[in-house]
Amino acid sequence: MKYKILSLIIILFLVSTVFASSVNNIFEQKTLYDWYGDVIDKNGHAVTGYDQYDISNVTYTNNEGDVTVKIQLYDVIMDYSFVQVHIFFTSRSNRYLNDYRITTDELDTWGEFGLGENTQKIDVDFESFGNDSLTYHFSLLDKDETYDFIVVFLHYKEGSDAHVYDQCPNYPISKIIAPEKCQINKIIQFDCVIIDGMPPFKFKWYFSEDGSESEIQNPQYSFSHLGEHLIFLEVEDSNGARDTDYVKITVTLRKSFLGSIFECVPFFEKILNQIIL
Numbered sequence: 006m007k008y009k010i011l012s013l014i015i016i017l018f019l020v021s022t023v024f025a026s027s028v029n030n031i032f033e034q035k036t037l038y039d040w041y042g043d044v045i046d047k048n049g050h051a052v053t054g055y056d057q058y059d060i061s062n063v064t065y066t067n068n069e070g071d072v073t074v075k076i077q078l079y080d081v082i083m084d085y086s087f088v089q090v091h092i093f094f095t096s097r098s099n100r101y102l103n104d105y106r107i108t109t110d111e112l113d114t115w116g117e118f119g120l121g122e123n124t125q126k127i128d129v130d131f132e133s134f135g136n137d138s139l140t141y142h143f144s145l146l147d148k149d150e151t152y153d154f155i156v157v158f159l160h161y162k163e164g165s166d167a168h169v170y171d172q173c174p175n176y177p178i179s180k181i182i183a184p185e186k187c188q189i190n191k192i193i194q195f196d197c198v199i200i201d202g203m204p205p206f207k208f209k210w211y212f213s214e215d216g217s218e219s220e221i222q223n224p225q226y227s228f229s230h231l232g233e234h235l236i237f238l239e240v241e242d243s244n245g246a247r248d249t250d251y252v253k254i255t256v257t258l259r260k261s262f263l264g265s266i267f268e269c270v271p272f273f274e275k276i277l278n279q280i281i282l
């Protein structure tokens with residue numbers, strides 16, 4: 006009986022050890038996933054972490070080239086960590102950034118592009134003690150300038166790193182010129198005005214009334230149905246940059262009453278001139 010009880014205790018010990026080990030492995034896997042997994046911050050941008058610190062509290066906002074990145078650091082080893090922040094941004098091949106400014110709660114950094122350069126790297130260092138946060142504010146001084154992408158890269162002195170990446174919205178390169186109203190069965194001219202981009206361009210018009218398409222820059226079209234219709238345009242330049250635009254046109258049976266009266270004015274004026282003469 007004594008041996009049976011002893012054997013049962015040993016079996017229970019072994020089972021509990023295996024169970025505890027498996028639970029620990031689960032927690033370790035979960036922790037590893039937190040360390041190495043992809044995190045989506047509240048702004049919807051992917052934050053990929055490769056470090057043993059919790060950096061999931063990363064906020065990123067981009068308002069027409071006005072970028073703010075805020076990073077909350079937790080559980081820094083020995084309450085001390087040296088962090089380098091590298092910001093890379095590349096302007097479009099036919100546009101160059103002239104001036105930029107980076108402000109942090111540690112220091113301010115200013116910079117200027119040389120003529121012909123289309124890539125710039127900025128290194129900013131700061132020291133973090135304990136549970137600390139750092140806000141980086143990146144802005145283009147000239148609102149006419151744009152860029153393709155920006156990467157904020159953090160490197161801890163212990164060798165771990167993380168980064169935030171964002172694709173800049175496409176800069177508008179075209180615009181549709183078209184009337185807001187037109188008559189049914191009347192031929193309408195649609196013009197695509199090029200604002201920016203590198204030629205040659207590819208054009209693709211889409212007319213919602215019948216689903217027809219056109220690949221010329223300035224097509225003509227006549228509507229056969231009354232009501233509101235959408236016209237879409239997609240333009241792609243030689244560098245692959247794309248821009249989309251659309252207009253809404255109201256198709257009427259005939260012109261308004263006042264418009265008809267004004268059209269008759271020259272006719273009556275001609276008759277009166279003949280009578281007077």
